[in-house]
Amino acid sequence: MGEFVGRITFRIRYSETDRMGGFYNSRALEWFEMGRNEYLREVGVSYADMEDRGYRLPVIEAHVEFKARATYDDLLAMETRASMVSRLRVRFENELTDAATGTLVAQGYTVHVVADPSGKPVRPPPWLTDALRKVAEGG
Amino acid sequence: MGEFVGRITFRIRYSETDRMGGFYNSRALEWFEMGRNEYLREVGVSYADMEDRGYRLPVIEAHVEFKARATYDDLLAMETRASMVSRLRVRFENELTDAATGTLVAQGYTVHVVADPSGKPVRPPPWLTDALRKVAEGG
Amino acid sequence: MGEFVGRITFRIRYSETDRMGGFYNSRALEWFEMGRNEYLREVGVSYADMEDRGYRLPVIEAHVEFKARATYDDLLAMETRASMVSRLRVRFENELTDAATGTLVAQGYTVHVVADPSGKPVRPPPWLTDALRKVAEGG
Amino acid sequence: MGEFVGRITFRIRYSETDRMGGFYNSRALEWFEMGRNEYLREVGVSYADMEDRGYRLPVIEAHVEFKARATYDDLLAMETRASMVSRLRVRFENELTDAATGTLVAQGYTVHVVADPSGKPVRPPPWLTDALRKVAEGG
Numbered sequence: 001m002g003e004f005v006g007r008i009t010f011r012i013r014y015s016e017t018d019r020m021g022g023f024y025n026s027r028a029l030e031w032f033e034m035g036r037n038e039y040l041r042e043v044g045v046s047y048a049d050m051e052d053r054g055y056r057l058p059v060i061e062a063h064v065e066f067k068a069r070a071t072y073d074d075l076l077a078m079e080t081r082a083s084m085v086s087r088l089r090v091r092f093e094n095e096l097t098d099a100a101t102g103t104l105v106a107q108g109y110t111v112h113v114v115a116d117p118s119g120k121p122v123r124p125p126p127w128l129t130d131a132l133r134k135v136a137e138g139g
Numbered sequence: 140m141g142e143f144v145g146r147i148t149f150r151i152r153y154s155e156t157d158r159m160g161g162f163y164n165s166r167a168l169e170w171f172e173m174g175r176n177e178y179l180r181e182v183g184v185s186y187a188d189m190e191d192r193g194y195r196l197p198v199i200e201a202h203v204e205f206k207a208r209a210t211y212d213d214l215l216a217m218e219t220r221a222s223m224v225s226r227l228r229v230r231f232e233n234e235l236t237d238a239a240t241g242t243l244v245a246q247g248y249t250v251h252v253v254a255d256p257s258g259k260p261v262r263p264p265p266w267l268t269d270a271l272r273k274v275a276e277g278g
Numbered sequence: 279m280g281e282f283v284g285r286i287t288f289r290i291r292y293s294e295t296d297r298m299g300g301f302y303n304s305r306a307l308e309w310f311e312m313g314r315n316e317y318l319r320e321v322g323v324s325y326a327d328m329e330d331r332g333y334r335l336p337v338i339e340a341h342v343e344f345k346a347r348a349t350y351d352d353l354l355a356m357e358t359r360a361s362m363v364s365r366l367r368v369r370f371e372n373e374l375t376d377a378a379t380g381t382l383v384a385q386g387y388t389v390h391v392v393a394d395p396s397g398k399p400v401r402p403p404p405w406l407t408d409a410l411r412k413v414a415e416g417g
Numbered sequence: 418m419g420e421f422v423g424r425i426t427f428r429i430r431y432s433e434t435d436r437m438g439g440f441y442n443s444r445a446l447e448w449f450e451m452g453r454n455e456y457l458r459e460v461g462v463s464y465a466d467m468e469d470r471g472y473r474l475p476v477i478e479a480h481v482e483f484k485a486r487a488t489y490d491d492l493l494a495m496e497t498r499a500s501m502v503s504r505l506r507v508r509f510e511n512e513l514t515d516a517a518t519g520t521l522v523a524q525g526y527t528v529h530v531v532a533d534p535s536g537k538p539v540r541p542p543p544w545l546t547d548a549l550r551k552v553a554e555g556g
Binding site for chain 3: 160168169195197198200202205208249258
Binding site for chain 1: 153154156157158159160161163165210211
């Protein structure tokens with residue numbers, strides 16, 4: 001059993017590097033978004049569908065720790081986990097490793113509220129909380 | 140007299156470089172957008188206002204020629220010119236130079252249609268074509 | 279027979295959209311880079327290896343035509359073709375379509391010189407020109 | 418007296434928005450970098466100079482809290498403060514407000530080590546620690 005873990009792999013783009021030679025720090029947050037995106041698709045509540053139904057998941061908090069250098073064309077693997085951290089907030093945890101060596105490259109999390117299209121926080125719809133509860137329980 | 144020329148200066152951000160050491164090529168198109176933005180504000184038809192009135196200016200063609208290297212923290216100067224290239228199309232020309240040396244860094248253009256919020260092309264409103272005609276004539 | 283065509287598919291990221299609702303125009307140039315990258319890997323001269331051997335492929339000209347709207351989570355397909363357009367210049371052609379419908383989304387090209395790590399243009403190494411000639415001839 | 422505070426103002430670019438209508442979350446980290454950049458210039462240790470002298474300031478931790486929506490063309494003001502949080506680590510605090518209304522838009526921090534060009538952490542040079550100590554004491 002155990003909670004659901006979303007997994008994606010992707011290569012670092014040249015456009016994502018900076019002149020220090022590795023990836024630019026803010027890119028981690030764009031990759032975290034890719035992780036959330038595929039996580040939600042896999043648990044059956046695709047974020048594109050959520051938006052079509054009138055819901056948004058704006059980020060209210062983001063945190064990243066950078067552990068090892070990675071650069072252009074490196075293949076990265078990301079694991080994503082999600083949970084409801086209160087009745088109104090969803091938290092995603094992300095762990096980014098070098099796919100070839102397993103070295104931890106970065107880890108962090110984002111916290112989200114559920115909002116309507118104007119940005120106003122709303123109660124999360126049952127189909128979202130149910131889906132997240134189910135995967136958290138490994139069901 | 141002569142046509143109106145919009146001028147801005149800005150520094151290259153670290154996030155805009157890549158591991159080749161200079162700025163990443165697509166950044167030129169983001170800077171061209173900044174040039175259009177300030178150009179339109181200066182001729183009295185701010186793009187934010189245009190959107191509030193229900194108009195968009197999607198890019199339908201973009202062209203850039205890269206002439207010299209420039210990198211992080213360099214101060215760049217950009218000149219922007221605009222004209223109606225048909226009854227339905229607006230063209231912006233951009234010229235990017237090193238502000239310290241005058242060296243040409245990049246030049247190019249973008250072509251735009253006027254569209255409604257759904258992206259459907261519409262006839263440009265008179266207040267836009269009038270403003271562009273006036274500045275083109277150096278009025 | 280016929281020339282080699284590189285093919286990749288990818289989803290538009292949320293970070294690649296803008297408030298007009300579709301993808302932001304400069305993203306096309308980042309995607310063209312992904313196309314070049316996989317093209318070169320497939321013809322046996324990976325760009326990461328090229329950099330390790332002391333060669334760069336800076337963009338000296340870029341052109342994009344935007345044909346149809348595409349947005350977040352859409353699956354896009356890109357075809358990439360390459361050729362030597364003079365003894366010193368490489369040209370990549372890119373065609374971007376909606377993978378579900380086949381609709382042309384954008385097309386364009388980039389022209390590159392071969393340069394040393396300081397950015398100085400150099401004669402392309404034989405292993406690069408040979409590889410490109412071979413695939414152009416469908417060998 | 419009191420510690421030195423770096424201040425910059427800038428407009429949100431169209432390229433920095435996403436289809437939710439406001440700025441995309443990772444942009445905050447790019448703006449934090451602009452804040453650090455001008456902060457260091459003002460206290461006399463420009464980051465471009467630091468790189469020329471062989472030092473880098475890679476981010477090892479980043480944190481952002483998003484407090485209010487802001488969008489394209491909004492004028493933002495950012496305050497930046499810096500301190501040595503150990504003998505080897507520098508911390509920058511950033512506070513981002515709407516320049517027109519004073520509303521807090523986002524706040525956060527980044528933690529950095531001092532590294533050589535290969536990315537290896539090194540002891541911060543005295544001219545950096547002295548400059549930061551001096552401004553922290555309001556000297």
